[in-house]
Amino acid sequence: MSECETTCGQQKIIIDTDIGDDIDDAFALSMLANCSAHILGVTTVYKNSEERARIAAYLLGKWGISCPVAAGQDYPISEPMKVLDFERLCSDGRPHISQLLPEMERTDYSGMSAADLILESARTYPGQVTLLALGPMTNLAQACRQNPAVFDQLGEIVMMGGSVMNDFAEWNVRCDSEAAAEVFASNVPIRMVGVDVTFGCVLNGDNLKRIQRSPRAGAEVLRAMTQRYVGAYSGKRSLVMHDPLTAGVLFGDFVKFRKMKLRVGTQGCERGKTLPCETGRECLVAEGAAYDAFLNFMTDAIVG
Numbered sequence: 001m002s003e004c005e006t007t008c009g010q011q012k013i014i015i016d017t018d019i020g021d022d023i024d025d026a027f028a029l030s031m032l033a034n035c036s037a038h039i040l041g042v043t044t045v046y047k048n049s050e051e052r053a054r055i056a057a058y059l060l061g062k063w064g065i066s067c068p069v070a071a072g073q074d075y076p077i078s079e080p081m082k083v084l085d086f087e088r089l090c091s092d093g094r095p096h097i098s099q100l101l102p103e104m105e106r107t108d109y110s111g112m113s114a115a116d117l118i119l120e121s122a123r124t125y126p127g128q129v130t131l132l133a134l135g136p137m138t139n140l141a142q143a144c145r146q147n148p149a150v151f152d153q154l155g156e157i158v159m160m161g162g163s164v165m166n167d168f169a170e171w172n173v174r175c176d177s178e179a180a181a182e183v184f185a186s187n188v189p190i191r192m193v194g195v196d197v198t199f200g201c202v203l204n205g206d207n208l209k210r211i212q213r214s215p216r217a218g219a220e221v222l223r224a225m226t227q228r229y230v231g232a233y234s235g236k237r238s239l240v241m242h243d244p245l246t247a248g249v250l251f252g253d254f255v256k257f258r259k260m261k262l263r264v265g266t267q268g269c270e271r272g273k274t275l276p277c278e279t280g281r282e283c284l285v286a287e288g289a290a291y292d293a294f295l296n297f298m299t300d301a302i303v304g
């Protein structure tokens with residue numbers, strides 16, 4: 001069967017991810033690899049996008065998915081990279097990515113730039129591409145700067161990030177507030193799944209056991225990455241599925257949205273916050289989620 005015959009009618013998506021720190025990006029990719037979606041490409045972002053691209057390409061390969069994986073921007077648009085105390089540094093000063101397992105180190109990825117991959121997809125399928133933004137939005141802003149008219153041909157941005165129910169600067173927006181502000185200034189419709197909603201989506205119990213017992217090759221990699229993540233935090237961090245829940249909105253009514261006008265704060269104590277504002281841009285903002293139904297869906301997809 002040709003690629004078109006197998007993918008026509010499926011949602012066309014690009015996944016922009018900071019896979020390799022928190023574990024939820026790896027769960028999102030694993031779920032998406034097993035959903036009815038045409039993955040046009042994966043772009044990686046933040047700190048060491050090459051190592052993240054190797055992780056993504058390796059994991060997708062184990063799930064039997066072949067698509068371009070492009071390394072994108074390492075540095076935020078205007079603020080310095082935040083290097084954390086425990087991070088090991090490369091000779092060029094960028095951190096290594098903690099979930100790069102030895103077997104992933106030589107995995108190839110596309111030589112294309114992340115911005116070009118995003119723009120080429122928007123140009124090829126105008127109005128039809130969903131960009132799933134699962135990390136800081138630097139690659140999106142780069143693509144928007146490179147060609148705003150083509151960027152606006154994206155069908156939708158579904159982003160994990162922001163927060164509206166409390167006064168909090170969520171990580172993805174905080175790490176590159178200028179980039180988020182530029183994306184909010186584009187004309188692409190945005191659905192925002194904020195941390196105030198995703199924080200309640202915790203993988204545990206029977207669903208976690210089912211994934212841990214799965215003999216599938218992709219599940220085995222996911223397990224090894226999860227072990228490293230849990231070990232790095234001495235087992236003190238829950239497996240919060242921020243990114244999978246965000247990706248899940250493409251496959252069911254797991255998340256309830258309402259219209260809101262928002263702006264992204266870039267100055268002083270507003271920096272990194274998504275702030276309700278009458279003159280802001282209209283978004284659909286998550287206000288609640290059916291966590292159990294979603295976690296069952298995700299587990300079924302991964303376990304197969």
Ligand SMILES: [Ca+2]
Nearest residue numbers: 018025134135
């Ligand atoms: Ca992420």
